[in-house]
Amino acid sequence: xxxxxxxxxxxxRAFGGQSRSLDLICSFFSQMRDVKYLGAYGMGTLGLTDExxxxxxxxxxxPDINLCxxxxxxxxxxxxxxxxxxxxxxxxxxxPYVRTNYPATWVSQYLTNDYVEIDPVAQSGFKRAxxxxxxxxxxxxxxxxxxxxxxQKHGIGTSGYLVPITDRRRRRAIINxxxxxxxxxxxxxxxxxKSLLQECAEILHRKAIVDLYGxxxxxPALSPREIQCLTWVAQxxxxxxxxxxxxxxxxxxxxxxxxxxxxxxxxSMYQAIHKATMLRIIDPDSLSD
Amino acid sequence: xxxxxxxxxxxxxxxxxxRMFKLRKEIFADQLGWDxxxxxxxxxxxxxxxxxxxxxxxxxxxxxxxxxxxxxxxxGPTLLYDVFRDTFPNNVSLxxxxxxxxxxxxxxxxxxxxxxxxxxxxxxxxxxxxxLCETALQFNIxxxxxxxxxxxxxxxxxxxxxxxxxxxxxxxGRRPVCAGSFEVSKKVLQNMRIRLGVSHALLNNDFCxxxxxxDEPRAA
Numbered sequence: 045x046x047x048x049x050x051x052x053x054x055x056x057r058a059f060g061g062q063s064r065s066l067d068l069i070c071s072f073f074s075q076m077r078d079v080k081y082l083g084a085y086g087m088g089t090l091g092l093t094d095e096x097x098x099x100x101x102x103x104x105x106x107p108d109i110n111l112c113x114x115x116x117x118x119x120x121x122x123x124x125x126x127x128x129x130x131x132x133x134x135x136x137x138x139x140p141y142v143r144t145n146y147p148a149t150w151v152s153q154y155l156t157n158d159y160v161e162i163d164p165v166a167q168s169g170f171k172r173a174x175x176x177x178x179x180x181x182x183x184x185x186x187x188x189x190x191x192x193x194x195x196q197k198h199g200i201g202t203s204g205y206l207v208p209i210t211d212r213r214r215r216r217a218i219i220n221x222x223x224x225x226x227x228x229x230x231x232x233x234x235x236x237x238k239s240l241l242q243e244c245a246e247i248l249h250r251k252a253i254v255d256l257y258g259x260x261x262x263x264p265a266l267s268p269r270e271i272q273c274l275t276w277v278a279q280x281x282x283x284x285x286x287x288x289x290x291x292x293x294x295x296x297x298x299x300x301x302x303x304x305x306x307x308x309x310x311x312s313m314y315q316a317i318h319k320a321t322m323l324r325i326i327d328p329d330s331l332s333d
Numbered sequence: 334x335x336x337x338x339x340x341x342x343x344x345x346x347x348x349x350x351x352r353m354f355k356l357r358k359e360i361f362a363d364q365l366g367w368d369x370x371x372x373x374x375x376x377x378x379x380x381x382x383x384x385x386x387x388x389x390x391x392x393x394x395x396x397x398x399x400x401x402x403x404x405x406x407x408x409g410p411t412l413l414y415d416v417f418r419d420t421f422p423n424n425v426s427l428x429x430x431x432x433x434x435x436x437x438x439x440x441x442x443x444x445x446x447x448x449x450x451x452x453x454x455x456x457x458x459x460x461x462x463x464x465l466c467e468t469a470l471q472f473n474i475x476x477x478x479x480x481x482x483x484x485x486x487x488x489x490x491x492x493x494x495x496x497x498x499x500x501x502x503x504x505x506g507r508r509p510v511c512a513g514s515f516e517v518s519k520k521v522l523q524n525m526r527i528r529l530g531v532s533h534a535l536l537n538n539d540f541c542x543x544x545x546x547x548d549e550p551r552a553a
Binding site: 171214239 | 337339340341383384385386404405406407408409410426427428429430431432472473475476497514516
């Protein structure tokens, strides 16, 4: 753990005019992730980052989407995660992109029996804009009941949570989180972690898109407010101070930061500041005395 | 009854859909004079094809529409991003999971007056906002972005939703059109319920009789 003074020095060094090398900044960020009290940076307090920022950071750095799925499962006590991209530019693509940690026996059972025609999750998932519990889907048909029985026989949990995603290019994906927990226990569990699962879903989507179409190295268009907020975060200001400086609410500051993070395709504020600095979208020195 | 319509249940309520687009034409084109695209169906635009969710307010039988609003995630295509971004240089390009756009909020005052003669249009508007806040909380939405006429800002504030104006544009209708955001949290919900004298959940809950308590939101 570093003291505040050491952190400030490190911070000054990492963002120093002459020494803005990738290695140094990377080592700064990796060291910073070990700092217990991020409050010293202003980023840890007041919701600009939270205790899961480090987790999302690590998750997004994993080389493979299957590893991401495993990490999500162990972190959030989930049995299976499935990422399913079905549409591109509003049209169905020939072979849907699916990544899952369901056992091979269940996947082949699913395909052999053409369960996609029966499975309420697959049937209604892509017609949804808002997330839902599997229990909110229509399981009333006889076929759906026997499908569920078969899943249970194969050791597949039948409590689940479905998160739909639509991106700017109108690509649509659904991400499903499954568990053998009882429905009521599962609903409580989801209530606790649903915002975190939403973030996980976004990270999986970004991974899949890079996997399919390659990295998007376009410089994202950040709004002036987003750039101002990021620049002040890089200077160690917290949301409340930035709000005072810019004359906007703390909540709005957080929105601008989240929006900048999303546009930069980053999973944490640390990554966002790093990337924005590397792309010269922000110049953290510009505000220094 | 307030509930959410999405593509998966839209075939169950064809009449509500028809009425919604007609109502939007009556309000936004005829009444407010906004420059919106019209078709035989009423006021429908490309964002209605982007798989939105609609928050609707109907009678218990779900046959008569009192009010509606369209919800779109800012991670996908949105009206405010595409249409208003250039007008509000600073600020309506907010894009992140958890930030959603709520547009085309309107109330059918005639239908409402017929079934709820003792409820004013202002209270109806505020109840829509309260139901919106509940909906957002349920679906991991922490910020709503919206466009509105300057006069409506007072209504947002009366309802307890603290609307922050992000910018305004002049060329869309008879009066300026503003873009703003409001925070969604348990605290905001609590505040709205107190202001509006509503003690229970509105979403997916049939409660019409309780709504008539007062005709105007309480003063701040």
